Amino acid sequence: MTEYDTDLVLPDTVRTELRRGVTSVLVDTAALRQVRERFDTEQATALGRYLSASQSPNTVRAYRTDWIAWAAWCATENRCALPADPLDIAVYLAAAADARTPDGRHAYGPATLERKSAAIAAVHAANGLPAPTRSDVVRLTLRGIRRTRRARPNRKRPILLHTLGELLAGLPEPGWPGEPARRRDTLLLLLGFAGALRRSELAGLRLTDIHFGTDHGTGEPLLLIHLPTTKTDPTGITEQHVALPRGRQAHTCPVCACADWMRLLAAHTGGPESLRPWAEEQSVTDTHIHRCHGYHPDPRLRPEQPLFPAINRHGGLGTSAMSGRAVAELVKRYAARAGLDPALFSGHSLRAGFATQAALGGAADREIMRQGRWSNPRTVHRYIRTADPLADNAVTKLGL
Template sequence: MSELVPLPEAVRVALSERPRSVLIDTAALARVRERFDDTQAQALGKYLEESQSPNTLRAYRSDWIGWAAWCAREGRQALPADPLDLAVFLAAAAEARTEDGGRWAFAPSTLERKAAAVAAVHAANGLSSPTRADVVRLTLRGIRRSRRAQPKRKRPVLLHTLTELLAQLPEPGWPTEPARRRDALVLLVGFAGALRRSELATISLDDVDVQTDPGTGEPVLVIRLPVTKTDPTGAHQQQVVLPRGQRPDTCPVCAHVGWTELLEFATHDEMRTHASEHREQPTVHRCHSFQGTALSDGTGRPLFPSVSKHGRIAATAMSGRAVAELVKRYASKAGLDPDLFSGHSLRAGFATQAALGGASDREIMRQGRWTNPRTVHRYIRVANPLEDNAVTKLGL
């Protein structure tokens, strides 16, 4: 169940006439067009849309549709909203169940996001937010207090799990070779880089540099993250460094070499011929002399594009949701329950495996770009619940 009520036709038509983002004041843009030319107005609209991440816009738009649909059914006004109407809407949504009646349809965090979406649309249109009213704030507080539950965390992909997932990659050859090489790199970079699924989806070939480890003389991958959950504008220029792996099949640098080698072919036929002639999987490292790829040419080509079942590589990047589905798909192939895994399993797996390997809090936080030690400590408790536990000193 994704919406509280079906979307009425009148609301559907009205929404189709709005811009992609619900956070744009269309009336203000109309006034801009009266004073400035179309080019200037389009530039303003473009950067207003870019003010929020695509995931936030997608979620807010979905939430606004649900609110507008409810208002249409109940004969209420969505914009500007009456705080009491919004409180009743949130309370009704909190009581909604899934179609099978077994679970709540919306978590408290989802309801808070719905309220935030309504507030954001009001702010974008120069209106005061109904969420500031006591009736809305107290309703959300009551929902949180009455619906306390332990968050259901997805299972981390540990090193042995990662090996199982990699073992399920397609056989070498055509037309599965592009997906095999890309998917191997997704899993290895997501795990070793402690990356979120949204971060993986935004990396371009221009964001990957090849440098040399002064200690070993081996190449390392330096991946700049254009935007992250905690740095949505890229102001802090966050990056992760991935060294050579111990084995070729778990080496992120080797996986990058293999993937970019395929991408460098100019035509689909050349790519297919190469894949057909090189069906043997390398048993030695391929990254010793790797100096980078000419594809890092400033054009912003995605590192992880979509790949069809016929081996055709798209010009557009795979989505964050596709990354999560990839992890679930390989978990299922490995005989694991896909519902226990998600895109976050790679990031959680890094932190847990690093803690098991004896990495310090500082080392884990640096690679995962965590700023709150309590977040890292949750992973450490999963890895070794008795570490620094005073009960071990009781002599029981």
């Protein structure tokens, strides 16, 4: 049994826990019930809300899935899930490491198994129990799995400048009903590439995070993007910003793409029924002419609305933002339209493409790190080696 089965068979004891409505495996719900006995409902609800927000939804979702799998295994093997015996965890991880998919591949990689171990430790910590995963038998089991299962990381292919052009060539035709998706997707692809943004960062942007400015050195317009939270700064305490200058060419200019999208959003403020006539009146934009000079955001736009809302196939704009997964699926969809294998690309392909293309263009490490907000030079060096394995390599000085 694997946790990705569509029809997961869970023991009744596990299903009972799920029916209680526990949304986070990292919060001790028993302790929260005691809080409700000592404080009023409003105070207890506030505490529970902030405790639940202490971890990202993705982390909670992954840990919850891992805990369900562990609890199901324990119920099947007649073992105790909480508190857990370190030897039971080691046996569970070893069995998971040997599990295979129907096509014969390993079901779980070493990183996934380490996450499973971390999930078990997190639940124990949430219940005031010591982490059984710190024992030697668990640590050595994971070390043995890593040594035995040596494999290259399955990294997605970076989207380079020429690949970006192929993706943009697959945009919907101008006019209705494809105009909203055409403008939104153009901006999303250009921001993700030029800004080295993660898919979660793209999905989390709001209109209030986008600012139009001027490059005082050239007088040209630019975009300033404020990232409220990031993967490495979930609380937003460092106030990370990304600057995007005007592009050399209008069809790949992120400032023009943002101005075009803002104009459509402003037209949508008159109601969904007003958007179609507006889109049909728009003439085909000359891709050789910049449209970002002199643009000023429309005061009718609501600052808190998502920058990238969901759009249905009829051209209707939703009120909720795209998810990070939807961003990745968008990249895959345009890769497929360009005749590329969508399995080779993901949302990270835009961020990786920025670093690789910048390295090919001769950008210094610190320049790439600044725009991509990387703190570890080794991460950037990996992209540089991908772009040019002979760059800064002493083998070129051997005189062979």
